[in-house]
Amino acid sequence: MAGIYIHIPFCKQACSYCDFHFSTSLKKKDTLVDALAKEIKLRKEAFDHTIDTIYFGGGTPSLLPAHQIEFLIHEIYKHYTVTPLPEITLEANPDDLDEQKITSLKSIGINRLSIGIQSFYNQDLKLMNRAHSAEESIHCLEIATKHFKNISIDLIYGVQHMTMDRWRENIQTVLDFNIPHISSYALTIEPKTALASRIRSGQIPNVDDALAASHFEILIEQLTSRGYIHYELSNFGKPGYFSKNNTAYWLGKKYLGIGPSAHSYDGKNRSWNINNNTLYIKSLENDTIPAEVETLTMADRYNEAIMTGLRTMWGVSLTMIENEFTDQYQQYLLTQSKKYIDNGLLTIDLDSKIIKATPKGKFLTDGIASDLFFVD
Amino acid sequence: MKHIRNFCIIAHIDHGKSTLADRLLDFTGTVTERQKQDQLLDSMDLERERGITIKSHAIQMEYVHQGETYVLNLIDTPGHVDFSYEVSRSIAACEGALLVVDAAQSIQAQTISNLYLALENDLQIIPVLNKVDLPSANPEEVTDDIVDLLGCDPEEVIPASAKTGIGIQEILEAIIDRVPAPKGNVDEPLQALIFDSVYNPFRGVETYFRVINGEIKKGQKIKFLATGKTYFADEVGTLKLTQFPKQSIKSGDVGYLITGIKDAREVKVGDTITDAANPTQNMIEGFENVKPMVFAGIYPVDTEDYEELRGAMEKLQLNDASLVFAPESSAALGFGFRCGFLGMLHLEIIQERLEREFDMTVITTVPNVSYQAYTKKNPEEIIVVNNPSDLPDPSKLDRVEEPFIKASIITKADYVGPVMSLCIEKRGVITNQTYLTPERVELHFDMPLAEIVFDFYDRLKTVSKGYASFDYSPVGLRASKLVKVDILINANSVDALSALVHADNAYDIGKKMVEKLRELIPRQQFDIPIQAAIGAKIISRETVKALRKDVTAKCYGGDISRKRKLLEKQKKGKKRMRQVGNVEIPQQAFMAVLKLND
Numbered sequence: 001m002a003g004i005y006i007h008i009p010f011c012k013q014a015c016s017y018c019d020f021h022f023s024t025s026l027k028k029k030d031t032l033v034d035a036l037a038k039e040i041k042l043r044k045e046a047f048d049h050t051i052d053t054i055y056f057g058g059g060t061p062s063l064l065p066a067h068q069i070e071f072l073i074h075e076i077y078k079h080y081t082v083t084p085l086p087e088i089t090l091e092a093n094p095d096d097l098d099e100q101k102i103t104s105l106k107s108i109g110i111n112r113l114s115i116g117i118q119s120f121y122n123q124d125l126k127l128m129n130r131a132h133s134a135e136e137s138i139h140c141l142e143i144a145t146k147h148f149k150n151i152s153i154d155l156i157y158g159v160q161h162m163t164m165d166r167w168r169e170n171i172q173t174v175l176d177f178n179i180p181h182i183s184s185y186a187l188t189i190e191p192k193t194a195l196a197s198r199i200r201s202g203q204i205p206n207v208d209d210a211l212a213a214s215h216f217e218i219l220i221e222q223l224t225s226r227g228y229i230h231y232e233l234s235n236f237g238k239p240g241y242f243s244k245n246n247t248a249y250w251l252g253k254k255y256l257g258i259g260p261s262a263h264s265y266d267g268k269n270r271s272w273n274i275n276n277n278t279l280y281i282k283s284l285e286n287d288t289i290p291a292e293v294e295t296l297t298m299a300d301r302y303n304e305a306i307m308t309g310l311r312t313m314w315g316v317s318l319t320m321i322e323n324e325f326t327d328q329y330q331q332y333l334l335t336q337s338k339k340y341i342d343n344g345l346l347t348i349d350l351d352s353k354i355i356k357a358t359p360k361g362k363f364l365t366d367g368i369a370s371d372l373f374f375v376d
Numbered sequence: 377m378k379h380i381r382n383f384c385i386i387a388h389i390d391h392g393k394s395t396l397a398d399r400l401l402d403f404t405g406t407v408t409e410r411q412k413q414d415q416l417l418d419s420m421d422l423e424r425e426r427g428i429t430i431k432s433h434a435i436q437m438e439y440v441h442q443g444e445t446y447v448l449n450l451i452d453t454p455g456h457v458d459f460s461y462e463v464s465r466s467i468a469a470c471e472g473a474l475l476v477v478d479a480a481q482s483i484q485a486q487t488i489s490n491l492y493l494a495l496e497n498d499l500q501i502i503p504v505l506n507k508v509d510l511p512s513a514n515p516e517e518v519t520d521d522i523v524d525l526l527g528c529d530p531e532e533v534i535p536a537s538a539k540t541g542i543g544i545q546e547i548l549e550a551i552i553d554r555v556p557a558p559k560g561n562v563d564e565p566l567q568a569l570i571f572d573s574v575y576n577p578f579r580g581v582e583t584y585f586r587v588i589n590g591e592i593k594k595g596q597k598i599k600f601l602a603t604g605k606t607y608f609a610d611e612v613g614t615l616k617l618t619q620f621p622k623q624s625i626k627s628g629d630v631g632y633l634i635t636g637i638k639d640a641r642e643v644k645v646g647d648t649i650t651d652a653a654n655p656t657q658n659m660i661e662g663f664e665n666v667k668p669m670v671f672a673g674i675y676p677v678d679t680e681d682y683e684e685l686r687g688a689m690e691k692l693q694l695n696d697a698s699l700v701f702a703p704e705s706s707a708a709l710g711f712g713f714r715c716g717f718l719g720m721l722h723l724e725i726i727q728e729r730l731e732r733e734f735d736m737t738v739i740t741t742v743p744n745v746s747y748q749a750y751t752k753k754n755p756e757e758i759i760v761v762n763n764p765s766d767l768p769d770p771s772k773l774d775r776v777e778e779p780f781i782k783a784s785i786i787t788k789a790d791y792v793g794p795v796m797s798l799c800i801e802k803r804g805v806i807t808n809q810t811y812l813t814p815e816r817v818e819l820h821f822d823m824p825l826a827e828i829v830f831d832f833y834d835r836l837k838t839v840s841k842g843y844a845s846f847d848y849s850p851v852g853l854r855a856s857k858l859v860k861v862d863i864l865i866n867a868n869s870v871d872a873l874s875a876l877v878h879a880d881n882a883y884d885i886g887k888k889m890v891e892k893l894r895e896l897i898p899r900q901q902f903d904i905p906i907q908a909a910i911g912a913k914i915i916s917r918e919t920v921k922a923l924r925k926d927v928t929a930k931c932y933g934g935d936i937s938r939k940r941k942l943l944e945k946q947k948k949g950k951k952r953m954r955q956v957g958n959v960e961i962p963q964q965a966f967m968a969v970l971k972l973n974d
Contacts, residue, residue, distance in 0.1 A: 005933055158925075185929035209925035216925075234929050249932050263934035270937050294937070303940050311931060339958065345901060364901050367926040370943035371950065 001083070002049035003245045004076055006036060007259030008061040009277055012095070016129040016198070017156075019190035021261035021275040022059040028277055032259075033068050035284040037075045039258050039273075042289055044079040047256050047266065051080045053087040053245035060116075062092035066101070070108035087244045089114055089152075094140035095132040102147050112150040112243075114183070115140065120173045121166060124159050127204070128187075129194065141177050150241060152181035157219065158212030159187050160205050167215050171222045180241035184219055185234050186212040213363055220359070233311040233362060250308040252301070269295050299374045302329050307369040310346075315356030329374065336372045377628040378557040382449045382586065383502075384466055386491055387476035388484035388845060392506040396476060396538035396547075397435075397450060403544045404437040404448070406616060433572065434584050434630050436614045441552045448551060449630040451571065451586075453490070459718060460489070460849065461666055462572065465646045467493050468662055469571040469586035469630065472500040472555030474547065475522070479505050479513035479535075482521050482816065484845035485786040491525070500555045501526060502534065504547060509537040521813055558628030566590035566598070567656040568649040573640060575694050581637040584615070585649055586630050588660065593624040597652040598635075601659045602644050606652045607635035640697040666698045668716025669779070669850070670723060670829055671762040673704060673741035673872065674730075675712030677952060677963060681736065682711045688734035689713060692726065699726060704763065708872040708956050709739060709966070714763050716746075720829060739966045742875040745826045748853055750774040764860050764874035770911055777853035779825040782807075785836070786818045787844035794839035795819065802827035803878065822851065824878070861886050861915070863893065864907040868957040872966055887916040889968075894918040896965040901926075904959055 010029060011022045054076060056069065069090065076082065089112040090105060097115070105113070119125055120134045132140075144151055153174060157167055174182055187207050189196050199206050220230055228236040232250055235243065248255055257264040261275035274280050274290040283290035296304070302325050309316035322330040337355055340346040345361030345368060348354070357365050387393035400406075437448040453466040467473065473494045477483055494501060503522045508515050519533050526532075534550060536543025572584040585592070592598065592612055599606045611634040613621040625631035637643060646663035650656045676685045686703075693699050700716040717723040723743060730736040747761040752774045761767050761776070783804065787795050789811070796806065796819070804821035811817055828848065836844050859882050863873035873893075877885050886908030893906050897920050904920040928939055953960040 186925065188929050209923070213924040233927060233931070246932060249936060255933060257933055261934065263937070265933070265936075272934060272937075300940065303944060304936055307940055307943060308931060308936065311927075343902070343958075362927070364923060364926045366928060366939075366943060367901065367923065367946075370946045373944055373947045375944050375947045375951070 001052040001248075002047070002254040002256065003053035003055060003248050004040075004051055004080070005055045005057060005245070005255060005257045005259075005262055006061075006072060007257065007262040008056060008058040008064055009260045010058065010063050011060045012063065012093075012131045013129060014194065016127065016194040017187060017190065019193050020059065023277050026063065028281060029064070029068075031281050032277060033064070033071065035281045036072055036259055038284045038287070039289055040072070040075045041079055042284075042287065043256055043258070043264075047080075047254075047264075049254055050083055051076065051086060052083040053248065054082075054089070055245040056088075056090040056110075058091055060093050060096070061090050062096035062101070066104040066108050069105070069110070073109055087112055087150075089243070089245055091116065093130075093132060094137045097140045097144060099143045099147075102143055106147050111148075112152065113144055113148050114152040114154070114243075115144065117141070117153045117174075118156045119159070119162075120170050121162075124156070124162060127159065127195075128156065138173075141179070145177055145179070149180070151179050152183055152237075152241075152243065153179050155182060155184040156187050157184060157215035158207055158209075160207060162211075162215070164214065164218065167218060168222065171219060175222070175226055180238040181243065182223065182228065182236045183234055183243075184236070186216065216363055229313065231313045233365065247312075250312050251314070252305055252308065264291075269293050298325055298329075299376075301325070303369075303373045303375075306333070306372045307366075310355075310357050310365045310369050310372075313356070315354040318353040318355065332374060333372060340368055340371075377560065377562075377626070379444060379446045380449065380558055380628045381446060381472065381551050381555045382451065382470045382558060382628075382630060383472040383474060383551055383555055384451045384453050384470045384494075384499075385474045385476055386453070386487060386494060387474075387506075388478070388481070388487045391476050391478040391481065391484075391487070392538045393476055396474070396504070396506065396536070397452065399538045399541060399544050400448075400450065400548065401435065401437060401617075403541070403548065404439045406435065406437045433574070434615050434632075436616055436630065439548050439552070441549060446552050447629070448548070449586075451630065459722075460847075461664060462645055463490055464493050464662065465569070465571045467497050467499065468646075468660075469569050470494075470497075470499055471558055472502060472551060474551075475501050475503045475526075476506050477503065477518060477522055479508045479515050479518050480510055482514075482518045483525060483786065483812070485784045485818070485847040486845055488525070488786065488818070489784060489847040489849070501528075502547070502550045502554055503528060503532060504543070505533050505535045506538055508535045509540055509542065517813075521816070524813065560587070560589045560627035562589070562591055562627045564589040564627075565654045565656040566592055566596075566649065566651040567658060567660065568592055569660045570600075570643060570645055570647045570649060572645060573643040573697070575640050575696075579634055579636075581635075581640050581643050581694075582619075583633040583635070583637075583643050583649075584630070585625075585633060587625055587627045589627050589656065590651065591624045591626040592631070592633065592649065594622070598633075599650050599652040599655055600642070600644070600647050601650060601655075602647040602663055602665075603642055605642060607637065610634050610636055638694065640694050643697065645697075666718065668698065668700050668746070669719055669825060670717045670743050670745060672715060672717070672723060672743035673706065673709070673712050673739075673763070674701070674715050674727075675706065675709040675739045675741070675872075677737045677739060679710040684734075685712070685730075685736055685738065688730055688736050689715070691734070692729060696726070698722065706741075706872045708870045708954050708961070709741070712739075716762070717743075720833075739872075739963050741872045741966060743829050744876045745779050745824075745829060747779075747856070747858060747876065748777045749858075750776075761876070764876050765871060767858070767860050767876060770859070776856050776858040778856040778858065780851050780854050781823055781825045781828070781848040782851045783821040783823050783828070783846065783848045784818060785821070785844055785846050786812065786816060787840050789815055789817050791840040791843060792817050792819070795836065795844055798832075798835055798839050799823060802832060803880075823848075824854075824856065825850065826876075826878070859910050861889070862909045863889060864905075864909060864914075865893070865897070865961065866904050866957050866959045867907075868959075869909075870956050870961070882910055883915050886910075890916045890918045892968045893965055894920055896968050897959070897961055899923045900959065902958075 009022045090110045091114045093116045117137045122134045198204050223236045260280040263272045271291040271293040347358050385393045434451045451466050453463045534543050534546050567589040568585040568587040574582045596609045613619050614631050648660045701713040704714040705711050749759040749761050751772050755774045799821045804823035808820035857879040859879045861875050862869050890906045890908050903922045906918045907914050908916040
C-alpha cells in the first residue's frame with residue numbers, strides 16, 4: 001500500500017509564518033494541472049504499488065475548482081491500482097468552502113477535509129495573515145460537518161499574546177463541533193518569512209518556548225480526556241479517524257509526491273521536485289520530471305525511523321530495528337537511549353521491546369532523536 | 377672589512393620598516409623586478425598578513441659609493457615584545473641602526489626600548505623620518521621629538537618616504553658614512569654570534585650568524601659553545617634573495633650555515649660558533665636560554681587526533697625553538713599538551729600555524745604565567761606552577777611568587793589618567809613618569825606579568841583610543857596572593873576551566889566566567905548550574921535553564937529529509953562537544969575565558 005500526495009502550489013495570500021512552496025498568482029493554474037497530470041502518468045513506470053490514500057495539499061488545494069480535482073483523481077485511477085475505499089483528503093481554507101463547494105467536493109470523491117482554521121480569534125488570524133475571519137471559520141464548520149464526517153482541522157498555538165484561556169477556548173470550540181481529528185502546531189518562526197522579519201525588526205516579540213510548552217500540555221490534557229488519541233506529536237484523532245496518508249510518512253512507508261516541491265520515497269530513494277512552478281511546468285511539457293534524488297543509506301533510514309518513531313504513539317520497535325537494520329543498530333540504540341530512559345524522557349517496554357517518548361520527553365524529541373542518530 | 381656595514385632597522389609596527397627594507401633592496405639592485413613581492417623579508421604568509429615580522433632574517437646588498445663597492449648586511453628584527461630577546465641578539469650583530477619613525481605618529485614605546493638596546497650595544501643610530509609624504513605628517517614636531525630623544529643634530533635626521541623612494545639614497549650613504557666598519561681579527565680563532573635560525577624541511581636548520589673574529593669555512597669542524605655540540609659546516613654562504621654558497625665567511629661579515637641539524641632546539645639564538653679544534657676562549661656575552669612566559673593547555677578538538685597533534689607540535693618545535701610542550705591530560709579534554717610560549721602573540725601564532733600548516737583545530741585552555749609555590753612543610757623547595765592543578769592545596773601552601781615586569785607605556789598626555797587607572801587596576805605600581813615632549817608621556821610601571829596576559833592590550837588600546845604603545849621586560853619574582861578559581865558545571869569541577877588568579881580579582885573573574893559560560897553552553901533537557909568556586913566556597917553562580925521545546929511541529933513527506941539532515945548536523949556538532957558529567961560543553965566555552973570583556 002502506498003500514498004499519493006499532490007501539491008497545489010497556489011494561495012490567495014501568504015500566511016506570515018509559512019515557508020512552503022506556493023505562488024499567489026493563479027495565472028498558471030490550468031497549465032499546472034496539466035503538468036500534474038503529466039507527472040502522474042510519467043511516474044507510474046517506477047512506482048508499482050497499490051494506492052490507498054490520496055492527499056491534496058498545498059498551498060491551498062481548495063482554490064482549484066472541483067472539476068480540476070476530479071480530473072486529477074481520475075488520472076490517478078487511470079494509471080495506478082487504487083484500493084476500493086481509498087482515503088482522499090483535500091486541504092481547504094474556510095474562505096473557499098461554501099455549501100456548494102463542499103457538496104461538489106463530496107460528489108467527486110473527496111472523503112476527508114483538512115481545514116485550515118488555525119484560530120477562532122481574529123487577532124491571531126491577523127497576525128498570521130490568514131485570508132479568513134473567525135466568523136467564516138465557524139460558518140464553514142457548520143456546513144462542513146453537515147456533509148463530512150471525516151474532518152480534520154489545523155490549530156496553531158504558542159502565538160504571541162495568546163493566553164491560556166484563549167487557547168482553551170479554541171480547543172473547546174473544536175470539541176463543540178465534535179471534529180474527529182485535530183492537527184495542532186506550535187507557531188514556528190521559519191527564516192525568510194514575514195513573521196521572522198517582523199520579529200527581527202522588533203515589531204512583535206519572538207515566540208516563547210515556555211508558552212508553547214504550556215499550550216501543548218493543555219492541548220494533550222483537553223483532547224485525551226475527551227477520547228482523542230495523541231498518535232503523533234502534532235496529531236490527535238478519535239479511533240478510526242487517524243490520517244492514513246500522514247501516518248504512512250511516520251511509519252516509513254512508500255509515497256509518491258506530485259507537483260512542485262513534492263517529495264517521493266520508494267523505500268530506498270527520496271526524490272524532490274523543483275520548487276518553481278514555471279520551471280516545473282516547462283520541464284513536464286518536455287516529458288521530464290524535474291527532480292533530484294538521493295539514495296538513503298542504512299544509517300539515513302535508521303535515523304529517519306528514530307526521528308519519526310519517537311514522534312508517534314507507536315514508538316521505535318527494537319525488533320523492527322534489528323530486522324530492518326542490524327543487531328549493531330539495535331545495540332547502539334539501546335546504549336544511546338539509556339541516559340534518556342534514566343532521566344525519564346524516554347521509556348522502554350521490555351515485553352514489546354518498544355522505546356517511546358514519555359509525556360515529559362515529547363516536546364524535546366528533536367534533540368533526543370539527534371542524540372540517538374547514527375552518524376560517521 | 378672596511379667595506380662592510382652591518383645594520384638593523386628599529387621601528388614600531390606600521391612605521392614602515394618592511395617597506396623601507398624593500399626599497400633598499402630595490403635601490404641597490406638586490407632584487408630584480410620579477411622577484412619583487414611586497415615586504416620581501418617577511419617570508420611566512422602569516423607574517424605578511426599580520427604585517428609584522430615574526431622571525432628575523434638577514435640580507436646582503438652591494439652599493440657603490442664614491443667609486444668603492446660596499447657590502448651592506450641588513451639584519452631584520454622581529455617587531456613584537458614577545459620576541460625581545462631575539463631583537464637584542466640581532467642588535468648585537470650590528471654596528472649601526474636605522475631608527476625609523478613615522479612622521480605622523482612619532483616615537484612609540486617599543487621603538488624606545490629597542491633604541492636603548494641599540495645604544496647599550498654602542499650602535500650608531502641613523503634617525504629616519506618616514507612617511508614625510510603623508511598629508512598627516514608632522515615632520516617638524518617629530519624631528520624635534522627625535523632630536524630630544526637622541527640628543528642629535530636636526531640635520532642628522534633623514535626625511536624619507538619608503539613608499540615613494542624619497543631619501544633612500546641619503547639613507548644608503550649615511551649607512552656607509554656614519555656606521556663604523558666592523559672590527560675584528562680574521563687571524564684569531566673563530567668567534568661568531570648566532571642571531572637567528574630558520575628551519576628548512578629539506579636542508580635542516582639554517583643558522584644565521586655574524587662573524588666577530590676569525591673565519592668560518594666550508595667543511596670546517598665547528599662547535600656551538602652553549603650546547604657544546606660539534607658539527608661540520610656542510611655549507612656556508614651569504615644571503616641575498618637566495619642563498620649564495622661561499623668557501624668562507626670572514627670576520628665582520630654575516631652569513632648562513634647549514635650543518636644538517638634537524639632540531640631547531642640545538643641552535644640557540646645568542647650562542648657562539650667557534651672552531652672545534654681551536655676554540656675561542658671567549659663566549660659572546662649576552663646569551664640566555666629563552667624561557668617561556670605564558671603557559672596554556674593545547675588539546676585536539678577531536679580526542680582521536682592526539683597523536684596527530686603531537687606530530688604537529690614536534691614539527692613546529694623544529695623551527696620554533698621557543699615553543700616548549702609536555703603531555704598533560706584533563707578530565708574534560710582528554711590528552712593534550714601543556715605548552716610554554718614567549719607571550720600571548722606567540723600563543724596565537726602557534727594556534728594559527730597549527731591550523732594553517734597542519735589543519736589542526738585545537739582547544740586552548742586559560743593561559744597562565746609560571747608561578748613558584750612553596751609549602752609550609754618545605755618552605756625552601758620551589759614548586760614550579762605552570763598549570764592550575766600544580767598549585768598545592770591552600771592549607772599546605774606557604775607562599776607563592778609570581779613574575780613581575782617593568783612596563784613602559786608611551787601615550788598622549790590626554791590619556792595619562794585612563795592609562796594609569798588601567799595599570800593600577802592591573803595591580804601596577806607606577807615607578808616613573810617622563811614627559812618626552814609636552815604632548816607625549818612615558819610611564820613606567822612594575823606590574824605582574826599575569827595581568828597583561830588577560831585582556832591588557834585590547835583595553836590599553838581602548839582607553840588610549842589607540843594612542844599608547846607598550847613594551848615590557850621581566851624583573852623577577854615577587855610574593856603574590858594567588859588562588860585557584862574552579863568552575864563547576866552541574867556540580868562537576870571542570871579542570872580545563874580552572875584559572876590561577878590574584879585573590880583580589882577572583883570574585884570578579886569568577887563572576888565573568890560563569891556569565892560567559894551561561895551564554896555559551898546551549899540549553900539542554902535539564903537546568904545546568906554553573907558555579908565558580910575557590911576551594912569549597914562558591915563565589916558565583918548562574919543557571920542555563922532547561923529547554924522547554926525542542927521539536928519541529930510539522931514532519932510530513934518533504935520535511936523528513938530536511939529535518940533528518942538538520943538533526944544529523946546537530947549530532948555531528950555534539951560529537952565535537954566535550955562531555956562533562958551529563959553536560960555537553962562546546963569548545964568555544966573553553967576559550968571563552970580568554971575574552972571575558974567581549
